Amino acid sequence: MIVERKSSLLRRKILAHGFLLIFLALIMFPFLMVLSISFREGNFSTGSLFPERPTLEHWALALGFDYTRADGTVITPPYPVLLWLGNSIKVGLIASAGVLVLSTTSAYAFARMPFKGRQGVLDTLLIVQMFPAALAVVAIYAIFDTLGRVVPWLGVDSHPALILSYLSAITLHIWTIKGYFDSVDPALDKAAQIDGATPWQAFRYIFLPLSVPILAVVFVLAFIFFINEYPVASVLLRETDKMTLAVGARQYLYEQKYLWGDFAAAAILSGLPITVLFLIAQRFLVSGLSDGAVKG
Amino acid sequence: MAMSDTVSAAPFPGARFGNLLRFAGLGAVALAFLYVIWGLYMAAQPVYAVLTFALGAAIVILYGWSRFYTWRFVFPGVAAVAVFIVLPVIYTSAIGFTNFSATNLLTLDRVQAYHLQRLVKEEGSKRPFALTTAGEIYFPADGDRPALITPPLGSADPLPAEPALSEPETEAMKAVMANRAALQAATVQTPDGQILTMDGLRAFSASAPFYTLQPDGVLLGADGSRLIPNPEIGFYETEEGEKVTPGWRVPVGWDNFRDIARNEGIREPIVQIFLWTFTFAFLSMVLTFSVGTGLAVILEWPHLKGAAIYRVLLVLPYAVPAFISILVFRGLFNQNFGEINLILSQLFGLKPDWFTDPALARTMLLIVNTWLGYPYWMLLIAGFLQAVPKDHYKAAALEGAGPLRCFFSITLPQILPPSVPLLIANFAFNFNNIVLVLLLTRGGPDIPGTLLPAGSTDLLGSFTYQMAFNDSGQNFGMAGAISTLIFAVTGIIAYANFRVMQRLAAKRSAR
Numbered sequence: 066m067i068v069e070r071k072s073s074l075l076r077r078k079i080l081a082h083g084f085l086l087i088f089l090a091l092i093m094f095p096f097l098m099v100l101s102i103s104f105r106e107g108n109f110s111t112g113s114l115f116p117e118r119p120t121l122e123h124w125a126l127a128l129g130f131d132y133t134r135a136d137g138t139v140i141t142p143p144y145p146v147l148l149w150l151g152n153s154i155k156v157g158l159i160a161s162a163g164v165l166v167l168s169t170t171s172a173y174a175f176a177r178m179p180f181k182g183r184q185g186v187l188d189t190l191l192i193v194q195m196f197p198a199a200l201a202v203v204a205i206y207a208i209f210d211t212l213g214r215v216v217p218w219l220g221v222d223s224h225p226a227l228i229l230s231y232l233s234a235i236t237l238h239i240w241t242i243k244g245y246f247d248s249v250d251p252a253l254d255k256a257a258q259i260d261g262a263t264p265w266q267a268f269r270y271i272f273l274p275l276s277v278p279i280l281a282v283v284f285v286l287a288f289i290f291f292i293n294e295y296p297v298a299s300v301l302l303r304e305t306d307k308m309t310l311a312v313g314a315r316q317y318l319y320e321q322k323y324l325w326g327d328f329a330a331a332a333i334l335s336g337l338p339i340t341v342l343f344l345i346a347q348r349f350l351v352s353g354l355s356d357g358a359v360k361g
Numbered sequence: 362m363a364m365s366d367t368v369s370a371a372p373f374p375g376a377r378f379g380n381l382l383r384f385a386g387l388g389a390v391a392l393a394f395l396y397v398i399w400g401l402y403m404a405a406q407p408v409y410a411v412l413t414f415a416l417g418a419a420i421v422i423l424y425g426w427s428r429f430y431t432w433r434f435v436f437p438g439v440a441a442v443a444v445f446i447v448l449p450v451i452y453t454s455a456i457g458f459t460n461f462s463a464t465n466l467l468t469l470d471r472v473q474a475y476h477l478q479r480l481v482k483e484e485g486s487k488r489p490f491a492l493t494t495a496g497e498i499y500f501p502a503d504g505d506r507p508a509l510i511t512p513p514l515g516s517a518d519p520l521p522a523e524p525a526l527s528e529p530e531t532e533a534m535k536a537v538m539a540n541r542a543a544l545q546a547a548t549v550q551t552p553d554g555q556i557l558t559m560d561g562l563r564a565f566s567a568s569a570p571f572y573t574l575q576p577d578g579v580l581l582g583a584d585g586s587r588l589i590p591n592p593e594i595g596f597y598e599t600e601e602g603e604k605v606t607p608g609w610r611v612p613v614g615w616d617n618f619r620d621i622a623r624n625e626g627i628r629e630p631i632v633q634i635f636l637w638t639f640t641f642a643f644l645s646m647v648l649t650f651s652v653g654t655g656l657a658v659i660l661e662w663p664h665l666k667g668a669a670i671y672r673v674l675l676v677l678p679y680a681v682p683a684f685i686s687i688l689v690f691r692g693l694f695n696q697n698f699g700e701i702n703l704i705l706s707q708l709f710g711l712k713p714d715w716f717t718d719p720a721l722a723r724t725m726l727l728i729v730n731t732w733l734g735y736p737y738w739m740l741l742i743a744g745f746l747q748a749v750p751k752d753h754y755k756a757a758a759l760e761g762a763g764p765l766r767c768f769f770s771i772t773l774p775q776i777l778p779p780s781v782p783l784l785i786a787n788f789a790f791n792f793n794n795i796v797l798v799l800l801l802t803r804g805g806p807d808i809p810g811t812l813l814p815a816g817s818t819d820l821l822g823s824f825t826y827q828m829a830f831n832d833s834g835q836n837f838g839m840a841g842a843i844s845t846l847i848f849a850v851t852g853i854i855a856y857a858n859f860r861v862m863q864r865l866a867a868k869r870s871a872r
Contacts (some may be wrong), residue, residue: 083667196851205449239438292682293796329689
């Protein structure tokens with residue numbers, strides 16, 4: 066422990082806590098506000114942090130129920146929030162599973178199978194990784210528009226199309242998983258090889274069971290990325306019933322139709338599960354964040 | 362380690378059956394691909410057909426021959442990247458060399474078909490009609506033409522009209538109005554083969570195509586006018602040289618790029634947006650890195666109690682889905698009833714115009730992005746700090762160095778090198794951070810006096826997105842051209858990042 070003078074130490078402690086508390090207040094302000102707004106009456110009203118007349122109207126609407134006000138008027142939910150959340154989770158889960166399959170098999174080959182052009186492909190992936198698919202939305206739209214004329218379930222406004230386009234988000238994950246595979250003791254697969262295992266069997270029975278933690282990290286990272294993805298989804302999904310949450314949520318805050326209160330409830334309802342998932346996975350994510358990007 | 366050397370069909374009992382299954386599967390895949398290729402070819406998309414063929418052929422070859430065993434592992438991933446990133450990037454650039462836009466949306470065939478569909482009423486074919494009480498259409502005798510009657514509306518298409526033997530009971534005009542939609546959709550075939558459609562509220566008449574296609578591609582009108590196709594600009598032109606919409610897509614070479622370079626109304630906003638994109642990416646990187654590092658260092662201080670609680674709460678902005686936080690800020694910053702302005706006006710009497718003043722809108726964008734991005738750095742730097750030797754701090758304390766001196770002389774030099782590639786990646790991410798702009802400001806407030814709709818908070822990426830997908834005047838060609846510029850910049854950043862990482866890896870293995 067570092068030796069310091071008592072008085073200056075106390076001053077610094079107060080400073081540190083004070084700074085952190087003020088900073089936290091600023092950071093938490095939006096969360097508290099949204100929570101308060103979701104219980105307020107109406108969609109424009111302003112008021113104190115603790116609503117004078119709390120109402121469950123916005124929450125009922127977000128959960129998909131009709132709400133009867135005190136004066137007898139019945140309000141119907143403006144948007145199918147739970148359906149959107151379902152769409153997001155469905156697309157996210159399937160796409161993440163796909164990403165996991167594609168990136169583990171590729172990473173295995175890059176880590177353990179010497180083949181011509183290996184380093185070249187790896188380096189290319191690292192550079193391609195910087196090009197977000199969002200910049201090529203015009204072309205992605207054109208591709209699925211054309212494909213949809215031949216195979217309707219793969220066209221614009223279909224979830225399979227979105228999932229298929231999301232499969233391209235594997236570049237960084239290949240590097241992350243390869244880094245992990247590189248750290249597996251080569252003696253293990255040598256032994257398997259001597260016992261007559263094919264590379265596929267070594268992959269299936271040795272590498273996969275060993276790398277469950279990193280696979281979980283990749284799965285969660287991919288899932289969170291897909292839940293958050295807006296540009297490609299907004300171009301490919303146009304019908305209200307097909308939208309993912311990221312695309313649909315925007316509908317609440319148009320200048321012409323501003324549903325601030327309804328949005329607040331819907332935001333908390335849909336944001337909470339994802340936030341909790343992230344906080345649980347956070348500890349594992351950190352290592353994934355730095356390892357994958359730095360290991361060469 | 363080289364296991365692929367020893368690969369051959371291992372003779373185990375199930376091998377024969379497994380192979381059979383594999384070939385059956387491959388056959389099914391090949392058939393599915395052939396179906397799609399055929400469909401694409403029939404839909405007049407030869408380029409797509411060829412690309413799909415290449416993909417299908419690659420799958421069949423790699424999974425059919427055991428020679429390519431290794432590539433079976435690599436191919437699916439690489440193919441996904443090639444088809445959904447590399448191909449779209451190239452395709453987007455290619456669109457930049459065409460005039461693909463709202464006015465030139467279709468292919469030549471479709472434009473031609475559109476003009477050929479234009480009908481004119483045939484003179485003298487007009488016949489007044491009445492709707493009978495049974496829902497039939499009755500044409501009274503007219504000059505030397507006998508009275509005709511059809512079966513009830515909707516019973517056939519076209520409705521065959523037959524000579525009416527007696528005069529039926531007819532409805533008033535009100536019934537015609539009520540059945541207007543059905544009448545407009547109806548076609549009637551007279552006994553001499555003429556096809557009649559509704560012409561106004563009181564009559565039916567025959568119509569014929571206005572244009573006929575000449576062998577040289579010119580469209581000849583019924584009144585002798587001519588539409589001459591101009592493949593240079595993708596429009597039909599009248600003999601006076603006037604453009605006739607709609608147009609079709611044609612390659613225009615470097616025209617879009619020339620416009621970017623020379624046309625004042627286009628170049629000015631692009632230069633402005635380009636500079637702002639760089640400023641935004643750089644400031645975002647610096648702000649998130651400094652705030653994140655500062656917090657990580659404070660939280661690492663051994664005398665601080667409750668660091669774990671602080672840490673969980675401080676990570677929250679990163680844990681909440683970004684699109685939700687951004688929309689929340691959109692509401693909180695609202696000028697009229699947003700909570701931020703309410704508090705500011707109560708405390709200081711201020712009501713900043715967050716969404717209409719360019720400088721304030723940009724400030725807001727940076728505030729929100731810092732809020733969103735600092736936890737990433739806080740988490741990362743906390744990890745890097747573990748690698749800083751504690752002895753150094755002890756030595757510094759003995760020499761009488763204060764906390765600031767310690768930070769700049771010991772901590773920063775230790776954490777900066779491993780951060781460099783991540784800083785570059787962060788810069789590239791923010792350079793293309795179009796989600797933030799699209800959800801928070803949609804690019805607004807608008808830059809006045811520009812030819813293309815451009816906003817002062819637009820990043821290059823969101824600018825092109827809006828150009829392509831806004832309701833007002835989609836311009837895919839120009840969007841493609843500007844995207845090409847973005848690709849070039851992104852490519853340079855990506856390569857720089859790649860070199861830095863290589864150097865870092867080399868240093869590490871040398872250690």
